[in-house]
Amino acid sequence: MAGLAIVFTTPVTATGNASPQNTAATRPPYTTQAPIVMLKDLESGEILFSRGADKRFAPASMAKVMTAYVVLDLIKRGELARDKQFTVSEATWKKWSGSNGGSTMFLRPGEKITVDSLLKGLITVSGNDAAAALAVGIDGSEAAFVKRMNAIASEIGMKSSNFGTPNGWPDGGVTKVSAADLITLADRLIRDHPGGYARYFAVPRLPHGTSPEGKPIVQSNRNPILGRFVGADGLKTGHTSEAGYCFLGSAKRDGRRLIMVVAGLPSEKARRDEAERLMSWGFGTPMPSLGVGKGKKSASGTGRAAP
Template identity: 40%
Template sequence: MRLFRNLSVILLSFALAAPAHAFETSARAAYVVDVTTGTVLLNKNADTPLPPASMSKLMTLYVAFEAVRSGRLTLDERLPVSQHAMSFGGSTMFLDTTDRVRVEDLLRGIVVLSGNDACVVIAEALSPDGTEAGFARFMTQRAQQLGMTNSVFKNASGWPAEGHVMSMRDLALLSRRIIEDFPEFYEMFAETEFRFDGRAPSNIHNRNPLLGLGIGADGLKTGHTQEAGYGLTGSAKQGDRRVIFAISGLDSMQARARESEAIVNWAFRQFAQKSVVKAGEELARAPVWMGEAATVGLTPAEDVNTLLPVLDGGELKAEIVFTGPVRAPLAKGDVLAELVFAPADLPETRVPLVAAEDVAQGGFLTRLRTVSGLLLSRLQQGPEGTL
């Protein structure tokens, strides 16, 4: 017997907030997320793979942080500088082949000074085959494991190379992992300057234009090449809220600074955290196939919060989407549906809904009633109804 399953939609309405005003960005691609609630505030070409320039150094840093955490590197360990590392131009620590540099200095050299040479030193130390190219392949594999599906690395520094790409969503995801997985290292990203061994007095300042503005900015990484334009992957924390964003393709340092500050101010000033529904609160009941109960409650496993405009009034339209009827047996906590909502001018949010209670498989009489009902339904439909 064939079970007929249909996509079911239950419409809901929450009296919460008025429409928001969308942020119009001049960036080629942008992604802004409120980490505290998971609310995506801006998505413009966020899944398009683009040249990330030095913002891809965040992946080199993540792998290096993992190596220190696991003991494969130590902060006081001194690493040699190869001719290949020394050969890089652009932003550097001005290392040469006579140096042996502490890992901690290399990390700060990457975070604060965006040192291309420092990236290569780290890469060659951690590469499976001792080469930067081998390290780039490893980074690509590790990125896939982290869920970064639009990232491919050809080098450790973001130096222009065909096929070296990341999406803005991937950069935001990576930033969150750095912040949450390595709080002991994340403090480096707020440092405004780093002086290494008295060298390069012209390259001691962090290029992040948001640091020191008093808006809660504490990271992460700028980037610029001719192909990529000017970009920034940033984060700021105010009170209990944290916002992470990634932008790319701006035409100047000044435009990058203005756009980044405007995004942070918009995200914090124009939105407030609101409760949509509490964990365990039943929102609807879904029909159950072959169960001891005819329906099962649908509820979020955790409190559902979102960001909404600061002005009160209006309604938030939402819907519950599931493929039904759901088939017994069901265990409390099984994911059965999604709550989907999208405040005006914001990308939609999707929240899993779970079974509110167990539903055992029905016995013989239940199955008999179900089959009889299905037969009757099909007969009423006429000859096109099939079993």
């Protein structure tokens, strides 16, 4: 990951009444060692920075944003209710339980749980089990739900992405995205489902499940800048050996929203620092972060902190 990135200064044609502002010209060039970086001003439509935006890579848990979009779209169209209950099957539990299924919201076999709670588990604690339970509950199987994901991804303009699972679990290279497509997805989710975005993407912590000692399990949101960077309010992390540590994030200050993607970082700390630095640069006035804590762990000590 040698070399410095180049600032992309050509503004994108604005939509609506917003007018693009070539804000990159008013600040120092942004430099980074990350191979994939993209930053967009949602209101003006301007791409403030772009490097490796069209390179396809495995998104890991960032794929859950696509799952969330599909579910929120069904709710918006009246085809699914937030209070609809799904029953966690034995097969789903065995496949995605915390012992072998990565990050989890600690669902139990036979548990009845609402779509609302599953969405919170999907986004707040990156529950692979939550993604699977939603997929099976909606379409009968993960494979059927994935077909829906790919169809909707195409509809909203994700030109080079393909999904093989509802949660981004490694699947032999089937699931691939680009930073440009992730920016499109975040843009559409925030515009198309503002209420759902506000409801699910900034939940600071999720209590669900019980530890072997009988204590409630409380897990913190995986978002590395939520509660640390002023205005940060959502989206999703991911990590694979291929893509490194990744993050699709958004923040809003003084009515201006930025969406960013960073991928290929070597550690959680590098991901967090890069995200904060890029956002500070994008807003043009390096405001101090909230400085809350240095990391996030499961309050019970039993949660798997897979990013």
